[in-house]
Amino acid sequence: MRIGIATDHGGYGLKEEFVGELKAAGHEVVDFGAHGLDPGDDYPDFVIPLAEAVAAGKVERGVAICGSGVGASVCANKVPGIRAGLVHDHYSAKQGVEDDHMNIICMGGRTVGPAVAWDLVQTFLAAQFSQESRHLRRLGKVAAYEAATRATAATMPKS
Numbered sequence: 087m088r089i090g091i092a093t094d095h096g097g098y099g100l101k102e103e104f105v106g107e108l109k110a111a112g113h114e115v116v117d118f119g120a121h122g123l124d125p126g127d128d129y130p131d132f133v134i135p136l137a138e139a140v141a142a143g144k145v146e147r148g149v150a151i152c153g154s155g156v157g158a159s160v161c162a163n164k165v166p167g168i169r170a171g172l173v174h175d176h177y178s179a180k181q182g183v184e185d186d187h188m189n190i191i192c193m194g195g196r197t198v199g200p201a202v203a204w205d206l207v208q209t210f211l212a213a214q215f216s217q218e219s220r221h222l223r224r225l226g227k228v229a230a231y232e233a234a235t236r237a238t239a240a241t242m243p244k245s
């Protein structure tokens with residue numbers, strides 16, 4: 087699978103480990119940074135390009151990390167077409183894809199250890215959306231809201 091990954095300084099070490107582990111597992115990895123440990127960097131600078139690549143289909147799924155994972159998930163979900171979830175547990179890493187078609191997993195580099203984080207990533211990547219009608223219905227409502235919001239924004243006069 088072609089996977090994108092991004093982090094700020096809060097998850098830099100974890101991201102570096104994952105790039106190697108994902109490649110060793112046979113995945114193609116696009117690294118959206120950070121490309122060095124800079125305590126002054128900002129997660130949107132890395133997570134937005136990742137989310138845009140996922141939404142555009144340039145990568146199939148994304149892994150976004152920051153200190154807590156909160157900022158990364160807030161940020162990723164601003165990009166239309168993104169269904170990002172902050173995940174700490176195995177059940178949600180699997181069910182988030184099967185039921186909610188999660189396309190970016192967000193994690194906290196300061197809140198999960200490397201072994202748990204790697205299990206979450208592997209579980210996320212192995213899971214498939216169920217295509218069940220109730221989940222399609224629910225996601226359709228989310229997508230309809232997103233489309234309506236964008237349409238309204240497009241018709242608003244620019245000052």
Ligand code: RB5
Pocket residue numbers: 094095096097129152153154155156157158
């Ligand atoms: C940066 O120190 C930290 O605030 C950030 O990585 C993240 O945890 C935000 O949600």
